[in-house]
Amino acid sequence: MKKQELVDTCPGLQGFFGLAEADITPTLDIYARNWGAAKQDRYQEIHRPLCMQCLAISTTKDAKALFLLTADLGWWKNAADEQQIRQAILSACQLTEDQLLLCLSHTHAGPVICSTDYDKPGGEHIVPYLQLLVEKAITLIRQCTENKVSAKLTWTYGTCDLAANRDLDLEGEMLVGFNPVDAADQTLLVGLLEKDNGEKLAVLVNYACHPTTLAHENIALSPDYVGAMRELVRAHTGAACLFLQGASGELAPREQYVADPAIADAHGRKLGYAVLSTLTGMLPAGEALLYTGKIPSGADLAVWTRAEYEMPDTIQAMLLTVDLPLKPLGAVEEIEQAWTNCQDRVLKDRLWRKLNTLRSLGNGNTAKAKLWIWKLGAVLLVAQPNETYACYQQQLRAAFPDTILAVVNIANGYIGYLPPASLYAKTMYAVEQTPYAKGALEILIESTISALQTIKP
Template sequence: MNPSRTEDPTPQSRCRFALKWCDITPPANIYHRMWGAAKHERATGIHRPLRATVTIFAPMEGSERQILLALDHCVMGATEHANLVAKAAEIGCVAKEEILVVFSHTHGAGLMGLDRANLPGGDLIPPYLQSLGEKAGALIRDAIASLQPAGIVYGRGKCSLATHRDFWDGKQFVCGHNPGVPADDTVIVARVTDDAGQMLASIVNYACHPTTLAWENTLISPDYIGAMRELVERDTGAPCLFLQGASGELGPREGFVGDTAVADRNGRELGYAALSALTSLPAAGTTFVYAGPVVSGATLGSWKHQSIDLAEKATWKLQRWHEPLKYRPGQPTIEQTQAELDQFKAAEAAARAAGDETRAADCRAMAERKTRLLHRLHQLPRGETYPLQVVLWHVGDAIWLGVQGESYSLLQTELRRRFPDKIILIATIAADWGASYLPPRELYETGIYQESIAVVAAGSLEQLIEAVTERITVNV
């Protein structure tokens, strides 16, 4: 008989680390309409505050670093994102290429687009975005000054908050809870401590659209992330960074409501799952080893925590690139989209004049859909391919991936299947939203919402997976 394993290691990293955060809650009456079906334009109050978090990772030696700017917002257009990064880099005294903006993807924070400036509450958007860049830059500056050696210990948990949301109602696909179809329930957590064992931060990586709150909600809200963060921080005494995973087809079982209590309940569900995984983690810089038999009523196997060589966990490799994804054939033109927008606006006006409020609401929602498409088409990079922004950094036992667009969960499940001995944290909804959704190849031409608005061709998600795999393989 082969002997049992005598070591049960916990994945970990050693690097220089810093985390700083601040409140970025916009004015309570700012333009807020995120949903086509929403009847309001301005927010009417605050559910929970929004947050910006800057996290910096750097090797123990050398000048490289990766700056994550995590925002409690849904998405940003290319212009808004470029302005934000430029201002943050200028104030933070860093190169723009070092900053990766990632979004929690809450749909309750409002749509912060400069094209909304003429709408009710929209006049507050330009100064808000200006202040956001200034605050981000100050956070970067403070975080750089706070960089220190740290140990990061990782764990895995499970949470049933996320469910599959590509639902066939017998006539059409709708975006909503689809019971009976498996959904990725993986929660990845990380605990960051300094060399004295003091906790610096926790990190929660989970894939689930923050769409608890929808068209009936008029309050600015981080959705479930707010209550999750509150719970974890209350227990750990340290700030918590949330990273949205690959959630293209994943959303909360109970969502699309106006009741903030549901968002808080969803957040607590994830928070307790994260705390369960965090609680099980051993001290950084240790491994769990077999210490030998102890004769008792039965002969017992004794285990102990033992120090490890920290240098083994300090390996570092940072890669940044733009993956060229072919544009989808038959992309709608700006002229075509503008004509359709004008038609829906005219139809809405006619329906209201006729007293048909249901028809008017539908036309208003479709007009909003065309407005967003038009905004995206104006900002798409020219050429035959979309340059998808990707950042990959390998630190000790962990692989961190930040990637633009809304990938289906296949991105994370397949990478974790291919590299089972590595802990892989994936932050999607990075940079601007121009890339839109990345569904699997087989879902194209099915009429599912995500593929219907995808701007890149079938096979793009698979190409991304292969590109990331190739770069990970070189360093494993």
Template sequence: MMHRIESPQSRCVVGVARGDITPPVGIYHRMWGAATHDRSTGVHRPLTATALYLENPHAADDFHLAVALDHCLLSREEMDGVRQRAAAGAELPCERFVFFFSHTHGAGLMGYERRDLPGGDLIPPYLERLGDNVAALARTARATKQPAAVVYGHGRCSLAANRDYRDESRQQYVCGYNPDGVADDTVLVARATGRDSRPLATIVNYACHATTLAWENTRISPDYVGAMREVVEAATGAPCLFLQGASGDLGPREGFVGDVAVADRNGRQLGHAALAALEALPPADMAFEYAGPVISGATLGTWKYVPAGDDRRRACETWQTREFVVPLPYRKDLPKAEEVQRERAKWEQEETAAKAAGDPARARDARAMVERMTRSLKRVGHLPPGDCYPFPVRLWKLGDAVWLALTGEHYNVLQRELRRRFPGTPIIVGTVANSSEVSYLLDQASFGKGLYQENVSVLARGSLETLIDAIAEQLGDQ
């Protein structure tokens, strides 16, 4: 019997569409507490939305729309509005849309609570246009659908580094490059090819906060994701869909800068790593089989690609969708909205006093704390009632692969552990999906250190491990 290697694949119906969603220059842009500007002053690279339509090969009414957006995130009110407007415009059910945010911190913070700030008046009409644009992309992606094969593989990239650094001189943890921390370097890639064997789209799933650019940057930017796509798309000729992995404790080694050239360099690093993995993918619908010896100067063992059999093709057409809720307990020490409001007012007074005293450094720090309190107020003010957060999980089993859509920002142990438990299954982990109401999900060992991620998280210690086990249980039942 000849030795045969089957590569992980999916067979389904695929459509793709890409559009420009760059906000107008001058829109409210301040994403960082330390920033001293409010309005954007220009555009580094355009922001894009990419709609990927995935349909059950045996049931046209069973489909998903994965929409990759070059934005950090949207809160529930803004997300619901964009989603509903997109669904209405596309004449499709709202629940079929899943938005995956690239998590760039250079696009601007698009919250309705900013509408009275400089440039904030541009936010509501921009979000309306965003919903309309996504609707048009959804219609195009669905109209251009065709039977396709999706082949999966993986590579490695050292762009991402652990970002929980212990500043020993000040005896505190800071959010920054930690050379001693663990970082998942996996780049999971996929290539969808259509009838003529040309690529329809590529998918790059990598975990790294898009925080190359920080408070000194005043330009609208997709961060490293823009240059990554440019590298991949120049070689493949097809749209590249980026899905942010479990990057709660990961960021670029060189980050928090104002120089867009650094963002482009980081993006090219990931782009070339992804492209190397894509180039290594086997042809669709093929297996790699030992073909026997050839007598030469040595006796050579030869291999060749052979067509996959009918049974194998049918197995790749497997289509399962599971949506389930994992109750995760809230922290016992969550602040009340009234407490946050009082704290915010205190820092506003401090900022005013610092400006009057001619102390710009003190004023900047106070302004940053006002921003921190504003975000905290929005976070705790929109949580579902009860003792637990009903954490939604979307799990798509497409052939040999699993796609996960998860809200929130998870420590990278989530994807490392799931892939360790299911080593033969490509698992695409898409986070910051649809929103991020719960903020961060840390592993148990990271609690109690005074980390930023713990300070802003709303979930109790152990929630990440509970979520990992719940997902693994569902995967084990596939």
């Protein structure tokens, strides 16, 4: 290593930031059957409130801002719902499409947010709830625009062993559950937002792990592990905590599919303490460790000293469209007929999800998947709407080892899984569920790396 390379920092951005939060907990009479094996259609109690948070990011107080919206919600069954909601937000706030990321935590214990489920028990409450989400988002964006302050956002990697591999090969039968053999990506990325006087404003947590602790027997509306994690971090830092779901296609807690909210809380504390540990090891914003020479002793000692460094203040947003191949999906009419005739409740649920997906994609051979890349000073944020496997974030980070990369699943939409090509020979849920053909993930990886090379700090 050359001497001029001997400097270590927590990279980030000097800019202006606005922060706002809102409660988005729906009433318990809303339709909330997210599991095919569930026996009930609504929750009976609230474990923890659901939250929507907004972070505005700009170079100056009056400059054009980027808006990061996070919400304790599951996924979009109906692509048109998400598109209408995001378009309403963009229009009301006079934003361009590259300025907004609406990122879902992917909790599986939240309300159903699919307008075509209007005829289900409690389904009449879905559309009004979707409108409430629009109103809350617009309010938060306007609040963030008004309350921006000068601050620094710095990032560092940590680790947390909450996530485990969930693709279980049991004597040739592929199940979705804890796989104790294959390794999981347990990378944790933590961002700390501080005012210029050192006051902590927010902690950003980017971690890949399905919030599937609470499942078919659960009776409580819940953000799953994210809620307890957020509460713990706030209690110890005094700052808001925003969660960004990573590339978690095959990742979930070891213990899941339970009805006990205490287990979800334990998972949240595990992640929360890992976040706090990572924060403890961060260098202060605007400081670096600089190699300053050697001192002869029993050994020649390399001396590193803290020194100030000027944090970058550049922001850039890029929006790309990537053509991904589709499997032969069949005709909408055929799936509708199969769904109508089906008497098995679990299979009928699977057909309903497939039908909503097919309606959004049409009958073409490819689908246009969008990809958002934000350059935030010395850090890059990559966001896309699908459920990519962890190799997506692993390969991106391997391609840019000297750059901090935040990778976000289920942002600005949702269609399905993106498993690696090697899994398409197996009969398994992620391959059966996805409308994307073999090789789609690899195309997305290659396209993302090419795009990152043009915007790399």
